[in-house]
Amino acid sequence: MGRLSGFLSISAGDKVRVVVAATLLLIVQFGFAFVSFSSLRRVLLGVSTTLSRIVPGIPAPIRIAWAVEATDRNVPGKRTCLMRSLTSETMHRLYHHDIIHRIGVDPSGTDADDLETVTVSRGTFEAHSWIEHEGEILLGDLEDLSRFEPLPPLNGADDR
Helix, strand or coil: CCHHHHHHHCCHHHHHHHHHHHHHHHHHHHHHCCCCHHHHHHHHHHHHHHHCCCCCCCCCHHHHHHHHHHHHHHCCCCCCHHHHHHHHHHHHHHCCCCEEEEEEEECCCCCCCCCEEEEECCEEEEEEEEEEECCEEEECCCCCHHHCEECCCCCCHHHC
16 A cells, blocks of 8 residues: 555544644654754643644544654654654643653663664763653553663653
């Protein structure tokens, strides 16, 4: 099945979510080139909170994760786990889903393709970002996720 016929075969709600995910993935990818993660996240979550008052429907959280992953596979460009999880967090905010945005670090730094590798004065480590809902990983699950030591969740009381 081609991309267009695949898109045409999904529900109207999923079509909207795919278009929103594509738009957000590109905004996030572009935004990372010009502003910090915290600034971009603050703007996106603020806009999504405002728009959540007018967005109809409440899809299951797994449908948001599906839309982000499916869109990421089909939109040209290379995006990181952090870009996908920020896109997902923004979309979940639109629908008032109670998700947890996590970042974990692995100080051994095995340098996988999809992960953020960071070099600091004392060495290199890898980081990975994922989204959880009710104890389940919706987006960013890895076979070896347990090697990442989770930092405190990104979404705190000041984010709501």
